[in-house]
Amino acid sequence: MNRSAMQWLFEPPSIRDMAPGTKLIVYAILTFWTAFVLFPIYWVLITSFKSAIDVNSGPVYLPFVDFQPSLHAWKELFVFDFWDTLRAYMNSLIIALSATAASVIIGSMASYALARFEYQPRFGVVFMFVLVMIGAFVAVGRYGVDWRLSCAVGVAIFYFLARALGRHFRARLSNGDILFWMISQRILAPIVVVVPIYMMFQQVSLLDTHIAIILTYTVINLPIVIWLMYDFFTSIPIDLEECAQLDGATRFGVFWDIVLPLSRSGLAATTLLVMILSWNEYLLALFLSTSRAQTMPILVAAMNAGERGILWWSMSVVIIVMIIPVVILAVILQRYISKGLLLGAVKG
Amino acid sequence: MTVVLDAVSKSFGNVKVLHELSLEVQDGEFLVLLGASGSGKSTALRMIAGLETVSGGRISISGRDVTDQLPKNRDVAMVFQSYALYPHKTVAENIGYPLKIRRLNRTEVESQVREVAAQVRIDELLERYPRELSGGQRQRVALARAMVRRPSVFLMDEPLSNLDAKLRGHMRAELKHMQHELGITTIYVTHDQIEAMTLAHRVALLEGGRLQQLAAPKTIYEDPENLFVAQFIGSPPMNVAHGRLDEGTFVIGEDRVATGGTETVANAVIGLRAEDCQVVAPEDGAIRAQLFANELIGDHTLVTAKIGEDMVSIKAPKEFEAGIDEAIGIAFEKDKLYLFDRDTGARIRRS
Numbered sequence: 001m002n003r004s005a006m007q008w009l010f011e012p013p014s015i016r017d018m019a020p021g022t023k024l025i026v027y028a029i030l031t032f033w034t035a036f037v038l039f040p041i042y043w044v045l046i047t048s049f050k051s052a053i054d055v056n057s058g059p060v061y062l063p064f065v066d067f068q069p070s071l072h073a074w075k076e077l078f079v080f081d082f083w084d085t086l087r088a089y090m091n092s093l094i095i096a097l098s099a100t101a102a103s104v105i106i107g108s109m110a111s112y113a114l115a116r117f118e119y120q121p122r123f124g125v126v127f128m129f130v131l132v133m134i135g136a137f138v139a140v141g142r143y144g145v146d147w148r149l150s151c152a153v154g155v156a157i158f159y160f161l162a163r164a165l166g167r168h169f170r171a172r173l174s175n176g177d178i179l180f181w182m183i184s185q186r187i188l189a190p191i192v193v194v195v196p197i198y199m200m201f202q203q204v205s206l207l208d209t210h211i212a213i214i215l216t217y218t219v220i221n222l223p224i225v226i227w228l229m230y231d232f233f234t235s236i237p238i239d240l241e242e243c244a245q246l247d248g249a250t251r252f253g254v255f256w257d258i259v260l261p262l263s264r265s266g267l268a269a270t271t272l273l274v275m276i277l278s279w280n281e282y283l284l285a286l287f288l289s290t291s292r293a294q295t296m297p298i299l300v301a302a303m304n305a306g307e308r309g310i311l312w313w314s315m316s317v318v319i320i321v322m323i324i325p326v327v328i329l330a331v332i333l334q335r336y337i338s339k340g341l342l343l344g345a346v347k348g
Numbered sequence: 349m350t351v352v353l354d355a356v357s358k359s360f361g362n363v364k365v366l367h368e369l370s371l372e373v374q375d376g377e378f379l380v381l382l383g384a385s386g387s388g389k390s391t392a393l394r395m396i397a398g399l400e401t402v403s404g405g406r407i408s409i410s411g412r413d414v415t416d417q418l419p420k421n422r423d424v425a426m427v428f429q430s431y432a433l434y435p436h437k438t439v440a441e442n443i444g445y446p447l448k449i450r451r452l453n454r455t456e457v458e459s460q461v462r463e464v465a466a467q468v469r470i471d472e473l474l475e476r477y478p479r480e481l482s483g484g485q486r487q488r489v490a491l492a493r494a495m496v497r498r499p500s501v502f503l504m505d506e507p508l509s510n511l512d513a514k515l516r517g518h519m520r521a522e523l524k525h526m527q528h529e530l531g532i533t534t535i536y537v538t539h540d541q542i543e544a545m546t547l548a549h550r551v552a553l554l555e556g557g558r559l560q561q562l563a564a565p566k567t568i569y570e571d572p573e574n575l576f577v578a579q580f581i582g583s584p585p586m587n588v589a590h591g592r593l594d595e596g597t598f599v600i601g602e603d604r605v606a607t608g609g610t611e612t613v614a615n616a617v618i619g620l621r622a623e624d625c626q627v628v629a630p631e632d633g634a635i636r637a638q639l640f641a642n643e644l645i646g647d648h649t650l651v652t653a654k655i656g657e658d659m660v661s662i663k664a665p666k667e668f669e670a671g672i673d674e675a676i677g678i679a680f681e682k683d684k685l686y687l688f689d690r691d692t693g694a695r696i697r698r699s
Contacts, residue, residue, distance in 0.1 A: 239432035247446040248420045343479035
């Protein structure tokens with residue numbers, strides 16, 4: 001069998017077909033990589049059973065051999081601090097699941113609309129809207145106007161301006177512009193926007209609530225969902241959707257019966273990604289929650305800020321229980337991530 | 349059900365792809381929209397389906413104005429060139445989908461799906477997925493899905509062009525037979541003139557977004573409206589030779605051919621079908637030509653000859669033999685001769 005180096009790289013032969021020597025090397029590399037990936041998890045797992053002395057007196061590797069495992073860290077978190085731990089855990093679950101659901105549902109619909117409908121908003125009108133909103137924001141922040149009043153007046157002014165002047169603007173934006181505007185939301189580092197977001201939620205007295213964090217996570221995840229799903233939606237042959245329309249389906253029926261089942265790979269992958277991002281998010285949660293709405297990452301961070309120094313053992317326990325839901329979700333969603341969903345749809 | 353297009357036009361931005369197309373499709377008629385790519389035939393079909401908005405004019409189906417109706421409210425079914433089978437549904441679910449949307453109960457859907465599947469002979473395949481089917485089977489599924497809800501009108505967008513040649517011929521015959529059985533008005537788009545001629549009750553030939561001629565296949569072959577139609581239909585296409593018309597006499601090089609008319613046209617074209625010409629000795633023919641090539645096809649020999657700068661094809665008996673570059677004469681009957689104005693392409697009918 002004569003294969004070029006490129007073929008070897010991009011169409012690797014099955015391990016079963018390899019010569020014994022090659023097979024050995026491949027297995028060695030794979031074993032090394034597996035160990036490399038799994039070792040941190042192993043380390044966290046044994047650390048959670050270590051006592052302070054075992055951690056501080058230098059590395060020990062094997063439970064029952066190097067050190068005597070104890071349940072003290074587990075006890076501390078799940079017996080003495082049970083309610084604090086449970087609250088953070090529930091907060092994390094509620095916030096991550098709600099934010100994921102909201103951003104995937106809203107984002108995939110927005111993305112489908114961008115993939116299949118043509119939008120041509122007038123540039124001038126969009127610009128006017130931004131100006132009016134800046135005005136409203138300044139009124140609240142600088143002059144202490146009530147935010148509800150400011151928003152209502154802003155919207156009213158925009159409405160009449162758009163009605164009066166809208167027709168005179170020639171330049172129009174397209175779907176590409178909207179798509180880019182979406183992703184531009186993610187260009188700024190979160191640390192830059194965290195103070196304005198904090199101020200906003202302070203104004204509406206929603207600090208330290210689930211809803212504030214869910215809203216924020218939904219908004220920062222939307223661009224990711226929209227961009228990822230856009231690609232999946234545009235790869236579905238338009239013929240299928242037109243055919244469904246002729247078969248009698250409504251626009252929403254087409255989305256539900258045809259588009260969603262065919263993009264479920266993308267949906268599953270996107271959901272998982274967004275879930276992981278929301279589950280692990282730290283910076284915004286740090287600003288937006290103080291006690292009642294604290295999430296797990298905040299709890300982890302709190303472990304190294306106590307007066308007793310860094311509590312590696314407690315931190316390990318929290319990390320382990322944090323891994324579990326994501327693994328469960330990944331296992332569930334992985335079944336839907338498959339190749340070749342579109343096979344047989346169209347020919348040529 | 350009838351379909352009426354009344355001065356329907358379509359523009360994409362500044363590009364006008366369809367110019368005031370008017371036609372009337374009779375109840376139960378098989379109408380073929382024929383044209384090269386870019387002729388506007390697919391756009392016209394998509395406008396009837398409601399997948400494309402109408403820039404001007406009205407469309408009505410069985411007497412009802414549907415110009416502004418959604419596709420689902422037009423009671424038309426379409427077979428796509430790509431078949432557009434739903435890949436995540438089985439064959440039975442694909443065929444049953446239009447019924448499911450109409451909220452028919454399960455047993456009813458099942459029995460109707462079975463009935464239609466039997467009609468197109470895919471009842472063995474109902475549990476399979478589209479990816480497990482051959483091209484011809486997918487074609488039948490697409491057809492069954494269109495048939496199952498008994499629409500007023502069938503729309504077909506080059507449904508056979510993805511099949512191999514042998515299967516295409518077979519499916520063509522089946523389509524024709526089925527359309528006859530069902531008696532459903534059908535509008536069929538194709539670029540293949542053989543399909544158009546064999547399937548259609550009437551052919552609408554489009555070019556550059558304009559209707560060139562709307563007539564029965566026999567008429568469109570024997571009595572073309574203009575030079576474009578004459579050259580589009582027929583295999584090989586109609587022979588043309590350029591010259592001038594001098595009081596009814598066609599002058600080409602040194603040859604003069606009496607046409608039986610009295611017109612005078614400076615830039616004229618004569619048209620002759622390959623099967624209406626005979627190859628004779630140079631002095632016996634109406635026009636002299638130089639033999640360019642002769643090819644034995646089987647039942648006849650296809651002779652290609654040069655008249656001045658124009659190449660013409662002639663169907664000669666299969667025994668015909670002659671050397672390349674030999675001088676020959678072409679003979680034909682006067683009433684088989686077509687005359688066109690070269691500048692406008694319009695047919696000159698002899699007075």
